[in-house]
Amino acid sequence: MRNGKFTKLFTLTTAVALVGSMIWPAAPQTALADRGVVDLWKAIKPLTTIASAMNTGAHPDDEHSATLAYLSLGKGVDTSSIIANRGEGGQNEIGSELDNALGIIRTRELQEASKVTNVHLEMLSQQINDPIYDFGFSKSPDETLEKWGEQVAYERLIRTIRTLRPDVVIPAFLNEPSTHGHHRAINIITVRAFSDAADPAVFPQHAREGITPWQVKKLYVPAKEDSHTVRVPVGDYDELYGASYLQLGEESRFMHKSQGMGRHYDEGPRFNYYKLEQTSGVTKEKETDFFEGIAFTFDDLAREVTAEPGAGQIVADLKKLQRDADDVIAAFPRFADVAREVHEMLGDVNQTSAKVQASKLDEAMKIDLLHRLDVKKAQLNKASAEALSLVLKVKPETTELVAGQSTKFSVTAYNGGQVPVNQVNLKLNLPRGWQAKAVTETTFTQLGYNQTATATYEVSVPADAVLFQPYAAPAVTADVSYEYAGAQATSKITPADTVALLPPYAMTLSPEATVLNTLKPKEPIPVKVTVRNYTPGAAKTNISLKVPAGWSVEPNAASLDFAAKGETQSVAFTVTAGASVKPDTYTITAVASGNGKESRHGAQIIRYPHIGTTYFVKPATVAIQAFDLQVPEGLKVGYVSSGFDNIDQYLRQFGVDVTNLTAKDIESANLSEYDTIVLGIRAYGFRPELLSSNDRLLKYVENGGNLVVQYHKPEDKWKPELAPYPIKIGTPLIQWRVTDENSPVNMLAPDHPLFNVPNKITDEDWNHWIQDRSAYNPAEWGKEYTELISNGDPGENEFTGTFLSANYGKGTYTYSSIVWYREIPALVPGAIRMFVNMVSLQQ
Known part of the structure; x- marks a missing residue:
């Protein structure tokens, strides 16, 4: 490999994932380095295919990274990675965070890894202390599904399959006795879902929500060279990326730093092997590709639709979309030409969607076509922004907010391309209950080269706003819409840094857990409360400890005066247990009250260069275990x-x-x-x-x-x-x-x-x-x-x-x-x- 090529590749391949991917808190972005011809190619390559694939795994780092890179970056397939838990039960090779804090780190690493391979990420685990939790190593899939709640995990997987509608599904592991029980469990429910996702009697509540059954066309499992159906050429070298798909996959694995992942591979032929386990079509001993026998292009889709009654005009439109996609690729790397072709295709996709909606096609066929066209619409929106060299940002006045606060957000669109765009609209999206008032213009007639449009919003956060949840979608986003070449495109953007609603007075207790030696029950327990002021400007609060009945604390309370936001002060308390304390578990809770606000939470700041800054908001408590201990x-x-x-x-x-x-x-x-x-x-x-x-x-x-x-x-x-x-x-x-x-x-x-x-x-x-x-x-x-x-x-x-x-x-x-x-x-x-x-x- 040429000196410096791989380093540059890493920067280029950490660009924002396809529009339509899940929106996540972002790490600090190098916006200029992340733009250019490579990202343009990443954005337009998916326009060439209507195929989709899904890889399922148990933990962050289970994804088949090289295969995902091959499918997404190499073939343009709409590719998703579905991971069960957050990795809370693992070890940490970059710090001392464990349990939920480690799960937050591993989730962010997985999100950044998915950006490298341009893969859509979904997690079955939805919140802190979710039932689908990494409870540590297991030798048994039965134990795993029992602890997770088999129906909980299975319903979420079926829901995800029915929502994303993959043509091909690949569990990351086999159900073998020598394999981690979590890995085996995901294999078991993924294999079972091949049939059940298509059965309307399985989780019928989905239909009431508008989520219809979906028949996966093929399910593959990992295999060896002597028993494979398909071999994936992950060692193929891609000149545009300056690396093989194996190397691209490893670049994503390097993001899993808390697990010490990522290896350097030399160039040369390498393959991943898979065996066809189930299919809704014809079985062959050997296949050239995952998608053999499956519609891969718009032309293939047109041939499938041809036999449907009343499909004549739809067939013609699908063939036109094939020509549109070919024209987009032919225009590469001429940005303005690509933009024009992208917008022509976007207009045609919108027209085709309307015709499909109004058609008398079979309902299942109609739903499938509309889904694939919606995916294409999202990809075209992404491709439009890349081709027009639009740099879109939503910037908060502050990333750390508290309930009841007023602040400002700006939404900006910069045109770095050679053609103007028209009717630019900058819209801020907020959670329910939050209020936004535009204090500048939000719509601009035209935006030319080297010009920036900015809309500023005054935002009011309600007093009952929910505290930051690290696994939730970002609270604040923006939509930037504009017109070019007769078609409107829209990009959804998130702040570069995590915007978090935090406790007004976030408290960290030291220790967070300690022992009360019942052989020395009167030995005082020192508790230090460190308080960070997140309220804007000067503030005053009283800190006290809520202790078990019969216990005492000195002082009863302490008053803190903060001169500014971000200031930190500490208070030392001494807690003494009651004379008759028994072996048991006890809890001390810190309470901050002042200015009409009360807080019983802390906010652990989690910050690493590769994942940026995020937070773990948790109760401000000390866990005390009382028992006899001789030292x-x-x-x-x-x-x-x-x-x-x-x-x-x-x-x-x-x-x-x-x-x-x-x-x-x-x-x-x-x-x-x-x-x-x-x-x-x-x-x-x-x-x-x-x-x-x-x-x-x-x-x-x-x-x-x-x-x-x-x-x-x-x-x-x-x-x-x-x-x-x-x-x-x-x-x-x-x-x-x-x-x-x-x-x-x-x-x-x-x-x-x-x-x-x-x-x-x-x-x-x-x-x-x-x-x-x-x-x-x-x-x-x-x-x-x-x-x-x-x-x-x-x-x-x-x-x-x-x-x-x-x-x-x-x-x-x-x-x-x-x-x-x-x-x-x-x-x-x-x-x-x-x-x-x-x-x-x-x-």
């Missing part, structure tokens, strides 16, 4: 974080003296000052100094230290000899884990100090765990280790290498693949007791 006095721990967990923060809350070790510390500091050194999950893969200093760590153990190593994957540069006695991680990784958090645990060495000092561990301590028991369990280990537990998923062999500990010299070495990084933040009492025992271990 040795003066215990000193050195923590080596990979950045993927925050257990060190919780150890400090429990009363442990924790120091986060730097690379310099690990390489040259006196490690013997620490009673214990803990390596965070996957630390060897992300802290390179550990590999070069591993002998120092083992020497630390040999001299009497306590080293605790949490789970690793083989790709984390783990080698059996890194441990004092070899530990080999089991592969394939999917099989070496326990996913049932309620699975029975047998303590094999009940007298071991890890189960007795300083906390006595009983069977009760294995209750109330979340998501998983363990991940990436060892398959082989030295005889020197004590096997501490046995545990497995129901119906499977139990693992005995999950929790291993050995004496080495004067010290101790413990390797554990238990998912502490999930259990400790969830304040699982047994997990906390055992972790404290683990960092307290001595010979």
Whole structure:
């Protein structure tokens, strides 16, 4: 590849997706770099085909990116990616966000990835804490569908298929025992939907909403070279994009940074293979293409319609649309010529739609034709703006709003093309209840080269406006319509940055979750409330804590005066539990009140360069788990974080003296000052100094230290000899884990100090765990280790290498693949007791 070509390609291919794609909060845009001849081609290529395809998957990153790039960018097919959940149960390779916050990140990454491949994205999961949630790894599709709600997931999938009406559907995975249960579940319901989406008796409520049944024409599943029906040439090089479709697909995968996705591939032939699983037509052993035997062009569609009574004029119109599409392509890359041909085709599509609507065609045929023409209309609107070089923007005075606020928005249209457009109308769209008043002209007779039209609106946000929802469509959009060459086009645009309605006083509580040691019930709980003022200008508010009955808090309240919006101040409270506090779960809620406004929410700002800024609005609370916990006095721990967990923060809350070790510390500091050194999950893969200093760590153990190593994957540069006695991680990784958090645990060495000092561990301590028991369990280990537990998923062999500990010299070495990084933040009492025992271990 020529130097710099691929870098430039990445910039060019992150352009806005086809009009008709789902509208999402956007990352910061490089508007100038995103325009030009490549985006023009991306906009007009879909005009050449009326075919559509859908790829279904379970999580963000499940999409078949190379195949999607081939279909969308290469063939112009109307391509959609349907993903079930938001990836909340995964790991985070760019920060410490987990659960819902991680789901927000992965959703934004998926949205940006879909832009690269020009793919329409839909999610079955619709909101925070949706039933279709990534609850962690599962070995069972039955468990997955039970937790999601099988009817909920299936109804949403059928609804999506009936709405988008794909000709071809491709589930991303097979229903095989070695595959993630979430992947298997999506395969199962996708395969089942092939017939059910066409059956009006399945979810008949859809028809009452105007959503009609749809028969998918072909369903393909992933296959191998020796068993395929179709092979997709993803290695084909596209001169316009300066890359192969595999490379384009990987550019989209690089957007999944929280999962460490994306690989660099050299040029050359490569194929993806698929097997035809179901079809409504003729089955062939080998096919040249997904769409063999399916109408692909307007001419093909005209031939299908020919046999229908009263279709004569419609057939002629469809053939004319074929000529229109050919003319658009022939005009490329001459922008003005393309614009003229696009608008001629747009006018013809509008006329054809009207004729189809008025025709006596069979109702099913009429619905199908109108859908395909509507898709084409949306594509033509996009192509029009690209060909005319219109730069369209909606710009807020501020992106951070509060209920009851007044602000301004401007809608602009800049003409960078060589031909004028007429009757330009700039319209602002707002949620129900919001009010907009135009304070300038909104319609312009003509917009010529290098001219900008601007409409300014005063906007009033109602007092009962709903707070920002990260998975909802943008609250504010704009429609820009204009006329050219006898046809009107309209583009829907969104602000470049997320516009969010936030709490007037957004509070962050530290800690957000903590332990109340019932052995020391009167020990005060410090709670720091950090308040950000989102109200415009100066403001005053009172901060107080709502605590459980019988508890006390000092001070009762604190008054804060803010000089300006965006200012942040903090208040420190001390909470003391009641004398008779019992082991249980308790909640402290922060309340901000002032200027007639009250807030009990916080707004976590989530900001990364590749996804821009978004927010997680959540209750401003502290979760408190009360239970008995013994912690040795003066215990000193050195923590080596990979950045993927925050257990060190919780150890400090429990009363442990924790120091986060730097690379310099690990390489040259006196490690013997620490009673214990803990390596965070996957630390060897992300802290390179550990590999070069591993002998120092083992020497630390040999001299009497306590080293605790949490789970690793083989790709984390783990080698059996890194441990004092070899530990080999089991592969394939999917099989070496326990996913049932309620699975029975047998303590094999009940007298071991890890189960007795300083906390006595009983069977009760294995209750109330979340998501998983363990991940990436060892398959082989030295005889020197004590096997501490046995545990497995129901119906499977139990693992005995999950929790291993050995004496080495004067010290101790413990390797554990238990998912502490999930259990400790969830304040699982047994997990906390055992972790404290683990960092307290001595010979």
